Amino acid sequence: xxxxxxxxxxxxxxxxxxxxxxxxxxxxxxxxxxxxxxxxxxxxxxxxxxxxxxxxxxxxxxxxxxxxxxxxxxxxxxxxxxxxxxxxxxxxxxxxxxxxxxxxxxxxxxxxxxxxxxxxxxxxxxxxxxxxxxxxxxxxxxxxxxxxxxxxxxxxxxxxxxxxxxxxxxxxxxxxxxxxxxxxxxxxxxxxxxxxxxxxxxxxxxxxxxxxxxxxxxxxxxxxxxxxxxxxxxxxxxxxxxxxxxxxxxxxxxxxxxxxxxxxxxxxxxxxxxxxxxxxxxxxxxxxxxxxxxxxxxxxxxxxxxxxxxxxxxx
Amino acid sequence: xxxxxxxxxxxxxxxxxxxxxxxxxxxxxxxxxxxxxxxxxxxxxxxxxxxxxxxxxxxxxxxxxxxxxxxxxxxxxxxxxxxxxxxxxxxxxxxxxxxxxxxxxxxxxxxxxxxxxxxxxxxxxxxxxxxxxxxxxxxxxxxxxxxxxxxxxxxxxxxxxxxxxxxxxxxxxxxxxxxxxxxxxxxxxxxxxxxxxxxxxxxxxxxxxxxxxxxxxxxxxxxxxxxxxxxxxxxxxxxxxxxxxxxxxxxxxxxxxxxxxxxxxxxxxxxxxxxxxxxxxxxxxxxxxxxxxxxxxxxxxxxxxxxxxxxxxxxxxxxxx
Amino acid sequence: xxxxxxxxxxxxxxxxxxxxxxxxxxxxxxxxxxxxxxxxxxxxxxxxxxxxxxxxxxxxxxxxxxxxxxxxxxxxxxxxxxxxxxxxxxxxxxxxxxxxxxxxxxxxxxxxxxxxxxxxxxxxxxxxxxxxxxxxxxxxxxxxxxxxxxxxxxxxxxxxxxxxxxxxxxxxxxxxxxxxxxxxxxxxxxxxxxxxxxxxxxxxxxxxxxxxxxxxxxxxxxxxxxxxxxxxxxxxxxxxxxxxxxxxxxxxxxxxxxxxxxxxxxxxxxxxxxxx
Ligand SMILES: Nc1ncnc2c1ncn2[C@@H]1O[C@H](COP(=O)(O)OP(=O)(O)OP(=O)(O)O)[C@@H](O)[C@H]1O
Ligand code: SF4
Ligand SMILES: [Mg+2]
Numbered sequence: 001x002x003x004x005x006x007x008x009x010x011x012x013x014x015x016x017x018x019x020x021x022x023x024x025x026x027x028x029x030x031x032x033x034x035x036x037x038x039x040x041x042x043x044x045x046x047x048x049x050x051x052x053x054x055x056x057x058x059x060x061x062x063x064x065x066x067x068x069x070x071x072x073x074x075x076x077x078x079x080x081x082x083x084x085x086x087x088x089x090x091x092x093x094x095x096x097x098x099x100x101x102x103x104x105x106x107x108x109x110x111x112x113x114x115x116x117x118x119x120x121x122x123x124x125x126x127x128x129x130x131x132x133x134x135x136x137x138x139x140x141x142x143x144x145x146x147x148x149x150x151x152x153x154x155x156x157x158x159x160x161x162x163x164x165x166x167x168x169x170x171x172x173x174x175x176x177x178x179x180x181x182x183x184x185x186x187x188x189x190x191x192x193x194x195x196x197x198x199x200x201x202x203x204x205x206x207x208x209x210x211x212x213x214x215x216x217x218x219x220x221x222x223x224x225x226x227x228x229x230x231x232x233x234x235x236x237x238x239x240x241x242x243x244x245x246x247x248x249x250x251x252x253x254x255x256x257x258x259x260x261x262x263x264x265x266x267x268x269x270x271x272x273x274x275x276x277x278x279x280x281x282x283x284x285x286x287x288x289x290x291x292x293x294x295x296x297x298x299x300x301x302x303x304x305x306x307x308x309x310x311x312x313x314x315x
Numbered sequence: 316x317x318x319x320x321x322x323x324x325x326x327x328x329x330x331x332x333x334x335x336x337x338x339x340x341x342x343x344x345x346x347x348x349x350x351x352x353x354x355x356x357x358x359x360x361x362x363x364x365x366x367x368x369x370x371x372x373x374x375x376x377x378x379x380x381x382x383x384x385x386x387x388x389x390x391x392x393x394x395x396x397x398x399x400x401x402x403x404x405x406x407x408x409x410x411x412x413x414x415x416x417x418x419x420x421x422x423x424x425x426x427x428x429x430x431x432x433x434x435x436x437x438x439x440x441x442x443x444x445x446x447x448x449x450x451x452x453x454x455x456x457x458x459x460x461x462x463x464x465x466x467x468x469x470x471x472x473x474x475x476x477x478x479x480x481x482x483x484x485x486x487x488x489x490x491x492x493x494x495x496x497x498x499x500x501x502x503x504x505x506x507x508x509x510x511x512x513x514x515x516x517x518x519x520x521x522x523x524x525x526x527x528x529x530x531x532x533x534x535x536x537x538x539x540x541x542x543x544x545x546x547x548x549x550x551x552x553x554x555x556x557x558x559x560x561x562x563x564x565x566x567x568x569x570x571x572x573x574x575x576x577x578x579x580x581x582x583x584x585x586x587x588x589x590x591x592x593x594x595x596x597x598x599x600x601x602x603x604x605x606x607x608x609x610x611x612x613x614x615x616x617x618x619x620x621x622x623x624x625x626x627x628x629x630x631x632x633x634x635x636x
Numbered sequence: 637x638x639x640x641x642x643x644x645x646x647x648x649x650x651x652x653x654x655x656x657x658x659x660x661x662x663x664x665x666x667x668x669x670x671x672x673x674x675x676x677x678x679x680x681x682x683x684x685x686x687x688x689x690x691x692x693x694x695x696x697x698x699x700x701x702x703x704x705x706x707x708x709x710x711x712x713x714x715x716x717x718x719x720x721x722x723x724x725x726x727x728x729x730x731x732x733x734x735x736x737x738x739x740x741x742x743x744x745x746x747x748x749x750x751x752x753x754x755x756x757x758x759x760x761x762x763x764x765x766x767x768x769x770x771x772x773x774x775x776x777x778x779x780x781x782x783x784x785x786x787x788x789x790x791x792x793x794x795x796x797x798x799x800x801x802x803x804x805x806x807x808x809x810x811x812x813x814x815x816x817x818x819x820x821x822x823x824x825x826x827x828x829x830x831x832x833x834x835x836x837x838x839x840x841x842x843x844x845x846x847x848x849x850x851x852x853x854x855x856x857x858x859x860x861x862x863x864x865x866x867x868x869x870x871x872x873x874x875x876x877x878x879x880x881x882x883x884x885x886x887x888x889x890x891x892x893x894x895x896x897x898x899x900x901x902x903x904x905x906x907x908x909x910x911x912x
């Protein structure tokens with residue numbers, strides 16, 4: 001077991017390293033002169049040279065990379081060009097909002113998907129199954145940002161139940177939560193569409209296995225059999241998809257924050273792009289990619305927790 | 316006590332179980348034999364109320380006097396495990412792989428009998444001891460993949476016994492096991508039926524296993540019961556041509572390796588291709604004109620024994636005249 | 637005999653795809669109005685015989701814009717998925733043909749691709765090189781390479797164990813020739829299924845990027861950008877927020893259903909299930 005985890009850990013660290021190289025290369029090496037990108041083509045050569053010196057761009061690439069990595073490991077991503085404050089401070093400020101949105105989106109997604117998927121499997125081949133699969137097919141095809149706009153049109157513009165966007169800050173928790181309702185719904189409805197299908201087909205696969213018959217023969221009701229016997233055995237493919245969907249959740253959060261004008265990391269990313277603040281963009285892209293890679297690593301570990309057969313076998 | 320009368324199961328392709336009649340009293344051990352596809356599992360499932368969707372069940376199933384023919388799922392659920400329990404052929408896959416076997420056995424104790432987790436664990440341990448599981452204490456916290464086939468089958472038996480059922484159905488419990496282990500499992504089943512005064516419905520391909528496990532025997536072919544009687548009698552003097560063929564096909568130690576085993580030619584046809592009359596016609600070898608279209612009625616062959624074959628009726632008449 | 641019934645998924649998907657592609661092709665030669673002609677006097681016109689779906693905030697004909705946007709969207713998807721599919725499949729075939737460390741290396745590198753969701757990769761590229769549709773194409777193509785490499789390698793590895801491949805090897809055929817003549821035709825089905833599904837994903841990604849301002853730049857019409865413009869006018873002209881979204885939905889649904897239908901038709905495991 002520890003060998004298995006150690007191998008995964010090594011692969012995880014290697015991937016992170018490779019990701020950092022790609023991010024750094026794309027942002028620093030390939031585009032040519034970052035000073036030009038930041039200051040624009042109207043800038044004077046002196047201004048660009050001064051900026052290059054200030055950003056350390058006159059150093060060799062490898063040194064700059066090592067500097068960046070060393071800084072990042074200490075939590076220092078440099079100073080934002082446009083805000084003039086440390087990037088880590090900017091991230092720290094906006095992280096709680098993004099984290100809340102992603103977490104609530106994830107939780108609602110999983111609950112919704114499990115309920116719909118298991119319900120569909122239990123009604124396999126009957127109208128309930130058809131209806132749920134049709135809904136999920138539609139959910140997969142709807143762009144999250146358009147669904148957000150439709151939700152805003154209905155609940156904010158027409159009914160005026162919820163705010164159309166913006167974030168009042170955590171000072172007023174009720175107002176803060178209210179402004180997260182529509183973003184969470186948009187995120188979760190789209191994400192759960194795929195997961196519900198996976199849950200359904202995984203559950204159907206498990207329902208054919210002999211131990212399900214044993215559980216029924218033990219006099220348990222179909223709901224108990226589904227949730228306590230079938231679902232745990234269907235979790236491996238479900239967790240795999242949750243892990244893969246984490247990427248979708250991260251990008252979904254970036255998009256949704258921009259739709260609802262929520263001042264989180266996704267919004268910061270776009271402000272930084274607009275301001276040509278490459279240092280901040282680079283830090284944020286690295287952060288998001290790290291989250292995705294970490295999620296995939298955790299999924300690998302989760303397998304071992306879910307399935308006792310993997311514990312012994314891989315030693 | 317279970318009594319079945321006129322039990323039939325029909326699929327879209329035609330009848331797959333016809334007019335089955337049986338009874339098992341407390342402590343009685345009834346065997347069911349027949350080739351693959353003769354409807355043994357379906358019979359067992361109908362006694363659990365677990366016939367697959369899409370099949371139509373008619374007839375009377377009385378369990379402890381309660382009529383279960385046409386009962387709904389909720390009524391059946393109250394009977395399962397508590398009155399009628401079942402173990403299956405595949406001990407490999409019949410246990411939830413993600414659960415410790417102790418928890419699997421404790422689950423019905425907690426949910427059906429309302430035991431506390433601690434009491435359920437103690438009862439599970441006692442069941443493990445009763446079913447002869449080696450190192451029962453340690454086994455409780457192991458997973459199915461850590462157990463051998465024989466041990467797993469014992470766990471399944473312990474699970475089936477958890478709520479003290481009056482009837483235990485064992486559907487080919489030894490088929491997946493090697494001969495030695497199979498022998499011990501059948502001995503265990505006999506002992507449990509005796510000690511608990513529990514009925515046992517023992518389904519098997521293996522005539523040797525049936526002969527050492529059961530008192531009475533039912534031979535099935537193509538969804539019909541073709542012969543029934545005391546196990547020893549039926550095996551000693553089979554009356555139905557199918558039973559004769561089945562016995563001749565049995566690998567006996569004496570014959571082993573010396574001559575080719577005679578077998579019944581062909582195999583059980585799928586339900587839609589079975590003849591309307593005697594299900595065995597077409598493969599029988601002794602058939603007469605009416606066999607294919609007219610269903611033979613049971614003819615008593617000894618007290619409590621009968622077989623359904625046109626030849627017997629003809630013979631009985633011939634003897635009487 | 638394999639049973640090949642056409643599923644409703646397949647039929648509905650094929651009809652929607654044909655519709656979207658037909659409109660996209662038509663937009664090249666004909667639109668009801670020139671899509672970019674501004675007529676401030678006639679802005680926010682309601683639907684009429686003249687303007688079937690009305691006009692936008694600059695008085696441009698909505699139908700014409702939606703049609704040209706369909707063309708742009710299909711073009712992006714075709715280029716991006718095409719390039720990703722060809723390169724990815726080539727890598728997958730190579731991995732399966734060579735095995736050993738070549739296969740290991742190709743698969744490790746493509747694992748890396750899964751660390752970057754297409755949208756994040758495109759955001760990174762757009763930040764470094766400036767936003768444009770070509771950046772979108774490159775980003776989606778890049779992210780598609782590992783996806784196709786995986787699919788084609790898995791399929792190819794199975795084909796390499798078939799008897800006729802052993803026969804071809806025994807007959808002295810080279811690995812390249814076998815890959816071309818025997819492996820490729822036999823992995824076409826899963827690759828095409830994947831391409832259809834990636835087409836749907838690509839349409840969604842392009843729409844999201846254009847919505848965020850990183851894709852199509854004005855005046856090139858794009859469903860995503862039309863939606864972002866409509867968002868600021870939501871109280872004024874909510875209808876503008878409906879049609880482009882419906883177009884994206886239709887196109888994505890069509891390719892998604894078609895992909896599912898094709899997979900159900902070609903996946904031998906599902907065929908067995910359906911017959912059982
Ligand atoms: N769900 C079903 N729908 C239609 N026919 C079925 C169904 N289940 C079983 N059958 C048919 O019923 C017949 C009896 O099946 P059953 O499984 O009871 O046989 P069996 O005697 O237990 O055989 P085996 O020794 O192989 O276990 C078979 O011909 C089978 O094709
Ligand atoms: S009834 Fe006819 S076919 Fe059936 S077993 Fe008797 S002789 Fe054979
Ligand atoms: Mg059976």
